[in-house]
Structure formats: structure tokens, C-alpha cells
Amino acid sequence: MSEPADPIWPGVTADTTAPPASNGATPANGATPTAGPRPAPTDPPPRTVAPPRPEGVSPVPTLDDLLADRPAPPTGPAKTGWRAAVGRATGGLIAPGPGPAELNHRLAVQSVQRSLRGPKTVVIVNPKGGAHKTTATLLLSATFGVHRGGYVLAWDNNETRGTLGWRATPARHTNTAVDLLRDLHRFDEIRSARVGDLDNYVRSQGDSQFDVLASDEDSASAASIDDAAFNRMHRTLSRFYRILCIDTGNNMRASNWQAAVDAADQLVIVSTIREDTSQSAAWLADALRATGRDTLVENAVTVLAAPTRTPDAALRDRLHRHFGKLTRAVLDVPHDPALVAGGPVAYDALTPASRAAWLQVTAAVADGL
Numbered sequence: 026m027s028e029p030a031d032p033i034w035p036g037v038t039a040d041t042t043a044p045p046a047s048n049g050a051t052p053a054n055g056a057t058p059t060a061g062p063r064p065a066p067t068d069p070p071p072r073t074v075a076p077p078r079p080e081g082v083s084p085v086p087t088l089d090d091l092l093a094d095r096p097a098p099p100t101g102p103a104k105t106g107w108r109a110a111v112g113r114a115t116g117g118l119i120a121p122g123p124g125p126a127e128l129n130h131r132l133a134v135q136s137v138q139r140s141l142r143g144p145k146t147v148v149i150v151n152p153k154g155g156a157h158k159t160t161a162t163l164l165l166s167a168t169f170g171v172h173r174g175g176y177v178l179a180w181d182n183n184e185t186r187g188t189l190g191w192r193a194t195p196a197r198h199t200n201t202a203v204d205l206l207r208d209l210h211r212f213d214e215i216r217s218a219r220v221g222d223l224d225n226y227v228r229s230q231g232d233s234q235f236d237v238l239a240s241d242e243d244s245a246s247a248a249s250i251d252d253a254a255f256n257r258m259h260r261t262l263s264r265f266y267r268i269l270c271i272d273t274g275n276n277m278r279a280s281n282w283q284a285a286v287d288a289a290d291q292l293v294i295v296s297t298i299r300e301d302t303s304q305s306a307a308w309l310a311d312a313l314r315a316t317g318r319d320t321l322v323e324n325a326v327t328v329l330a331a332p333t334r335t336p337d338a339a340l341r342d343r344l345h346r347h348f349g350k351l352t353r354a355v356l357d358v359p360h361d362p363a364l365v366a367g368g369p370v371a372y373d374a375l376t377p378a379s380r381a382a383w384l385q386v387t388a389a390v391a392d393g394l
Contacts, residue, residue: 103127130381136388137172144263145394147270148289151296152277153305157330159189160364161295161386162272163237167372168380168387169268170235176267177235178227182285183274184249190239192370196228201239203248205258212261220265233372238262252280259288268394277312286318291393292325294352296344298336303329303344310351325352326389331360354389358382 102120103109105127112120123131149162159181166179181189181202190201205226212218227236241248250258262269271285286292292313296306306327313322327348329341341357348355359382363374372380 100128100131105130130384133384133388134172136391137169137384139391139394141267141394144266145268145290146259146263146285146288147268147291147293147390147394148273148285149270149293149295150273150286150309151294151302151306152275152309153302154275155297156302156305157295157297157328159187159192159272160330160370161293161328162189162270163192163370164372164375164383165293165387165390166235166237166268166270167230167233167370168383169270169391170230170233171372172384172387173234173268175234176265178238178262178266178269179230179235180238180262180269180271181240182250182255182271182281183240184251184276184279184281185241185274187240187272187274189237189272190228190242192368193228193237193239194230194369198225199242200226201241201243202226202250202258203241203243203246205238206250206254209257209261212264215264218264223265236266250281252284255281255284256288259284277309286313286321289321291390292321293390294325294327294348295330296327297330297332298341298344299332300340303340307347310348322351323353324393326386326393327352327355328358328386329355330358334360336360353393356382356386356389358386 100122102112102117103123106124108121108124108127147165149158149165151158162179162181166177170177179189179193181187183189205223208226211222223236227238229236240250259269271289273282273285276282294306294310296302310322310325313319327344329344329348345355359376359378361375361379363376363379364370375383
């Protein structure tokens with residue numbers, strides 16, 4: 026019985042000569058038996074070796090790694106501007122993608138709509154009257170409400186009387202924070218308390234999808250809100266709203282002003298582009314830093330509102346330089362004729378430029394939440 030033949034290696038022609046006899050006999054032709062040269066095997070393909078993973082990282086990839094590596098979702102066709110017009114005119118046969126301005130708008134909306142870890146409190150501050158605080162509170166709330174779909178409260182935390190309720194759409198009632206504080210025990214029982222019961226104390230703002238809690242509007246009242254009252258209401262209202270935008274008074278030493286700042290997840294420093302209001306904002310930032318609130322100031326968003334169609338460009342640049350070194354972001358909002366009269370603020374009445382600017386402000390605030 027003969028030995029098995031050598032394997033045929035890839036790329037090598039097989040030796041067809043007869044194998045030597047297994048009993049050591051001389052082949053019939055008398056030749057000395059010799060073994061043919063055995064071909065060298067080809068090298069195996071190189072193996073892919075994963076690079077070493079940093080310390081603290083799981084040695085094998087997980088589902089989270091796979092999800093994090095997903096490509097960005099498609100942007101879809103343009104919805105505004107000439108690109109959208111081309112898509113409509115061609116029935117979608119030619120559908121250009123969004124331009125830079127529309128992409129920027131979409132990214133801002135995504136920031137505003139981001140998921141939050143629990144209720145968040147945004148506090149709007151400047152210790153000078155007429156600094157645009159109330160307007161900013163209403164427009165931040167409206168922008169959050171329009172793009173998030175509700176559960177947003179604009180709260181006037183003036184210790185006596187503010188003007189937020191006057192600048193809002195009126196309700197069928199005239200109840201204020203003082204009335205809510207008096208009846209707050211009705212909302213202490215979690216199982217029986219209902220968000221609908223708050224309708225008798227807050228003022229719904231319709232399509233803007235946010236509510237307003239006004240400060241005391243009774244000129245003969247001696248009631249005031251202190252820090253304990255603020256904290257009680259803040260705990261209760263945080264169970265019913267995802268975002269609370271709090272308008273503050275002008276007295277930084279008031280206990281409810283201090284309590285609001287202590288409760289802030291995001292501070293918004295507001296100023297018109299004027300020497301007096303900007304100096305007041307700078308003094309505020311210095312005072313907060315002097316009382317150990319450095320981190321709150323560093324994470325703050327500064328909003329500079331144009332008091333006229335053509336604000337002082339040199340002053341604007343100075344304010345950007347100053348607050349740009351103090352706070353996380355500095356953004357401009359334009360002058361808007363719809364806000365000049367001082368009546369109720371209607372979000373739909375704003376110019377497109379104003380709505381776009383306030384969207385960017387709200388996105389910057391949301392980034393800090």
C-alpha cells in the first residue's frame with residue numbers, strides 16, 4: 026500500500042512521477058529514488074488587530090458604540106427660500122437641500138427641543154428697570170413653547186408688583202402669584218393635584234403654548250413674596266412645568282430675588298445697548314461673582330437688545346468684548362416695532378428677523394440646560 030500523495034499547493038504544478046516504492050526496492054529503471062522539492066506554502070493573509078482601547082473604556086464595543094457611530098440623518102429638501110421654490114416649481118423632481126441659513130435654523134430648533142433631565146429654571150436678570158427683562162422672559166417662553174409644545178411657564182417673581190401680567194394675553198381671571206401662594210396647599214397632595222387646576226392661577230398664551238404667572242396687581246395690597254414663599258411655589262410648579270422662565274425685580278437684595286438666582290439652572294443677563302443698562306448688567310455680574318456665584322456667571326447667556334433701528338455700533342462692540350469674557354455666549358436681538366408700544370407681546374407679530382434672533386438666544390439657553 027502506497028503513502029498518500031503530497032498536497033498540491035496553490036500556484037504549484039503537481040509532480041506526476043511515480044512515488045518511490047514503500048519496501049525500499051529499486052525502481053524498475055534502476056534510478057536511485059529521490060524525493061522531489063516540496064514547494065514552500067504561501068503566507069496566510071495578514072490578520073486585522075484592533076488598536077488598544079483607552080483605560081476606562083469597555084474592551085469590546087457595545088450597542089452604545091454602534092449607535093454613536095451612526096451617520097447623521099438626511100436633511101431632506103429645503104423648506105424655505107429659493108431652494109424650496111425650485112422644489113415646488115418642479116413638483117419635487119429637483120429638490121435642492123437646505124442652505125446654510127436654514128441648516129442653522131434647524132440646528133437651533135434641535136437645541137431648543139433637546140431632552141432635559143428634569144424640570145429646568147431659567148432666571149432673567151438686570152437690576153435696572155427698562156432693561157428688556159420682561160420682554161426677554163416672554164419671548165424666551167414663547168420660543169420654548171412654540172418649539173417644544175407647551176409645559177413652559179413665564180413667572181413674574183417681583184416681590185411686589187411687576188408688569189409681566191400686563192404684557193401677556195389676559196385670562197378670564199385676575200389671579201396672581203399671591204393667590205396661588207394662598208391656595209398652594211391644594212397642590213401639596215401629589216395624587217389629587219392636577220395641572221388643569223392651575224388654570225385658575227396662570228394665564229394661557231394660546232398658540233405660543235406657554236402660561237404666565239403674574240405678580241401681585243392689587244395696588245392696595247400689602248402682600249409680598251419672600252424667599253420661603255418663592256421656594257414653596259418653585260417646588261410645586263416644578264412638578265407641572267418642564268421649563269420655568271423667571272422674570273426678576275430690580276432689588277438684588279430682596280430675598281425672593283436671591284432665592285430665584287439660587288434656583289437657576291441657567292442665568293440670562295439682559296441689557297439694551299445703552300450705557301446705563303449695560304453698566305447695571307456689568308455691576309450685577311461683579312456682585313454675583315463677589316458672592317461666590319462665579320460658575321453661574323460663566324455659564325450665563327448675555328442678550329443685547331437694540332433700543333433703536335441703528336444702535337451704537339461702538340458701544341455694541343464694547344459690550345461684546347466685556348461680556349464675552351464674563352459669560353458663555355453674547356447674542357444680539359434687533360429692534361422690533363411690535364414691541365415699542367409696551368402692550369401685550371404677540372409672538373406672531375414679531376418680524377422674521379426678531380423671531381430668528383430669539384430662536385438663537387433660546388437655543389443658547391437650552392445648550393446650558
